[in-house]
Amino acid sequence: MVSPSQSSLQTQQPAAGAPPPATPSTSFSQRGVAGAVASPFGAQAPQGGLNIVVMDPAHGGTDPGARGTGGIRESEIVLDFAIQVRRALELQGFQVVQTRQGNENPSFDDRSATANAQRGAVFVSLHISSTGLPGTVRVYVNSDLPPLADSNGLIPWDRAQAPFLGLSRTFGDLVQGLLVQRFKGSPETAQTASVRQLRTTAAPAIAVEISSVTVEDRADLDRMAPGVADAIARGAAAFKPAYVVPNSPGALP
Structure with missing residues (x-):
């Protein structure tokens, strides 16, 4: 098994020329995250349970991620x-929203903002x-x-995942x-690691890593x-009955 320090999950580079990430606060309610930036690739879904999967193909642009000797990127x-x-x-039956569609490299915060703009x-x-x-x-x-x-009662941006950790574990174990x-x-079962991309995501969130380049x-x-x-x-479909949004700031599912 790959240790967290070896994993490519830890090595994604910020977009070239991107400013240092800010650490705003965000609040949670039954409707999700207040003040989230609208997604460029998909509209918000109506309330009524889990119906959107935000898919994040890692790296991109000037950041190829892990590379193999045979030219695999x-x-x-x-x-x-x-x-x-x-x-x-x-x-x-899910609507899919992607953080990138081509060879661009959105920042970590841009990827999280795409996810945090969605409902359900x-x-x-x-x-x-x-x-x-x-x-x-x-x-x-x-x-x-x-x-x-x-x-x-606001949770800092860099701790947005905190209220969702229990749900993320349930989702991860199913997949x-x-x-x-x-x-x-x-x-x-799902592994635990300090994954930068997940930390600022205000939704059940997992990283799936395939071996290897x-x-x-x-x-x-x-x-x-x-x-x-x-x-x-199938894991997302099985997770639907367990999906909820934390009722109050800092409330673990």
Whole structure:
């Protein structure tokens, strides 16, 4: 298994020329996050439960992510995986919103803002690792993040995931349980790590990491895409009955 320090989840670079991220506060309610920026790739869904999956193909632009000796680039592969994941999710009745559609590299905060603008959504970040047993897949959820609300009841932007950690774990375990059935040697439950992209996301959020760019033939990774897509889509569908929005700032599900 890839340790958090080795994982490509930790190494995504900010967009070139991007200013240092601000740390505004955000509030939670039954309607989600107040003041979130509207998504460029999808409209907000009506209330009524989980109906949107925000899909985040990692890296992009000047940041290729993990690279293999055969010219395999993580940023390109996850975009191809996203096509199949999207189709599988739409067959399950979900609306899919993507943080990037091509070879651009939105900042971490831009990706989170896309997710935080939605109502009734979960967030899935797609990665390819540089280590780990080829042919396996790991799901990560963010490690414990104490929800420190300020005197106005607002949760800082960089702790937006805190009220959703329990839901993220439930979602992650469902997806990982389906992945291990298809990809032997994968963990049986979701792993915990400090994942920058998940920390500022105010929704149930997971990162899915496929091993690995070290394969000699990219076709070995391409053959995994249908199974990964099916597990994510079926996991999201199975998670629907458990989906709720925290009622108050800092309230764990």
